[in-house]
Amino acid sequence: MTDYKVIIVGGGASGLLNLVELVSGNNALKPSEVLLLEANDRVGKKLVATGNGQGNFSNAFVSENRYHGDEAFISTYVKLFNQVNLDEYFLRLGIPFCEGEDGKKYPLSKQANSALDVMRMFLESKGCNIKTGEKVIDAKVNGKNFVVKTQNQTYISSKLVLAFGGKAGKQFGTDGTSYHLAQNFSHFLTEQYPSLVQLKTPLDRIKGLKGLKENVIISAFDGDKFLSRAKGELLFTEYGISGSAVFSVSSYLTDKKSPNVKIEFLPGFSEDDVAKLLKERQKLAYINGQDLLIGLINKKIGQALCKNLTNPTAENLAKLVKNFRIKITGNLGFNYAQVTKGGVKTNEINPNSMESKLQKGLYILGEALDIDGDCGGFNLAFAFTSGIISAKHIKDNF
Numbered sequence: 001m002t003d004y005k006v007i008i009v010g011g012g013a014s015g016l017l018n019l020v021e022l023v024s025g026n027n028a029l030k031p032s033e034v035l036l037l038e039a040n041d042r043v044g045k046k047l048v049a050t051g052n053g054q055g056n057f058s059n060a061f062v063s064e065n066r067y068h069g070d071e072a073f074i075s076t077y078v079k080l081f082n083q084v085n086l087d088e089y090f091l092r093l094g095i096p097f098c099e100g101e102d103g104k105k106y107p108l109s110k111q112a113n114s115a116l117d118v119m120r121m122f123l124e125s126k127g128c129n130i131k132t133g134e135k136v137i138d139a140k141v142n143g144k145n146f147v148v149k150t151q152n153q154t155y156i157s158s159k160l161v162l163a164f165g166g167k168a169g170k171q172f173g174t175d176g177t178s179y180h181l182a183q184n185f186s187h188f189l190t191e192q193y194p195s196l197v198q199l200k201t202p203l204d205r206i207k208g209l210k211g212l213k214e215n216v217i218i219s220a221f222d223g224d225k226f227l228s229r230a231k232g233e234l235l236f237t238e239y240g241i242s243g244s245a246v247f248s249v250s251s252y253l254t255d256k257k258s259p260n261v262k263i264e265f266l267p268g269f270s271e272d273d274v275a276k277l278l279k280e281r282q283k284l285a286y287i288n289g290q291d292l293l294i295g296l297i298n299k300k301i302g303q304a305l306c307k308n309l310t311n312p313t314a315e316n317l318a319k320l321v322k323n324f325r326i327k328i329t330g331n332l333g334f335n336y337a338q339v340t341k342g343g344v345k346t347n348e349i350n351p352n353s354m355e356s357k358l359q360k361g362l363y364i365l366g367e368a369l370d371i372d373g374d375c376g377g378f379n380l381a382f383a384f385t386s387g388i389i390s391a392k393h394i395k396d397n398f
């Protein structure tokens, strides 16, 4: 005798959309047949903080090369993402999207919390069972059923959905202490690294630059091997570098042996353009040497670039402006990272349904899995999609 047909562990992006879909559309389950257990005192705590509170929920340019992990798994997910059509899905739910820079999709209100309000209103109107303040501490299979234990109670269900997230941002309830729930079913965990995170650099190279924000092109390298490039904001800080462009390349760097970046200032200009400009300026006899950079880029940055320069020709200065190489010595870690790189190995999960290949009736979603996306809505797009497609499979299999 089961208490519920489905128990969902975690009321974040993937768990909430799983619940929404389970009680909607074809073969909808009765809301009383599903239980969502959330450790925090409310659901969607992280969701409201996403996109600086604006909720960058998806992206117009979801494609294989925006994700890191097993290629076959990612390729199937991208096909399913296109079939699910999150824009229409959220619109039907009452949350129209708008599109910002670089294809980023937001709720039209540009308020993640108002989008969560709509989800909550939908779930309340259906009378869904959501128990907050209930951290699941153990889950196992007993015959055909799952036995799920929280600090307070034991529940039994026919199917179990693990949507407990990763270990980035422990202030939102995701501290990496729930992976054992997947390991209980013999799932293998790949090593976890912080991703979409601020990067540390040697401080002598950026001395005096703290607080300066520049639009740059930043390229990530492991030794000399090029990894990825991003265009956007870079912020110099007391520990190194931050900003949207830095976040974008960080996912390529945190698990590498010799991580370093090339920063190109004046992104609209090539090295030749800059050299030409500097040569023109040389004709003004009153501007010489490294002063040639004054008025072209921030003065403090110019000084930092020229620190060890002995021969400030136009060519050498242009090279520095377009090729500022700096080592990455670390990152700010999981407390500051937005995403976890690594997690439950995806070749043990069927990408068409998110069902475990090791345990029938068990589903693992979202950031708990070893797949992470670039900055720009790609991680929520995966979490939401995995919640929806797993729910469709669950409904079709009762």
Ligand SMILES: Cc1cc2nc3c(=O)[nH]c(=O)nc-3n(C[C@H](O)[C@H](O)[C@H](O)COP(=O)(O)OP(=O)(O)OC[C@H]3O[C@@H](n4cnc5c(N)ncnc54)[C@H](O)[C@@H]3O)c2cc1C
Pocket (backbone or CB within 6 Å): 009, 010, 011, 012, 013, 014, 015, 037, 038, 039, 040, 043, 044, 045, 046, 047, 049, 050, 051, 052, 055, 056, 057, 058, 134, 135, 136, 137, 163, 164, 165, 166, 168, 169, 172, 173, 174, 177, 178, 337, 338, 339, 365, 366, 367, 368, 376, 377, 378, 379, 380, 381, 383
């Ligand atoms: C500050 C910040 C900003 C971000 N901004 C963006 C953005 O704009 N766009 C984007 O695409 N991505 C963004 N991300 C990443 C994105 O939020 C996550 O990748 C996504 O939320 C993962 O969804 P999930 O459902 O897998 O896990 P989560 O949303 O993390 O939800 C997991 C839930 O499970 C609960 N839980 C954990 N263990 C248990 C347990 N044992 N029992 C019960 N409950 C449990 C947690 O409390 C949590 O509520 C951001 C992340 C952070 C930290």
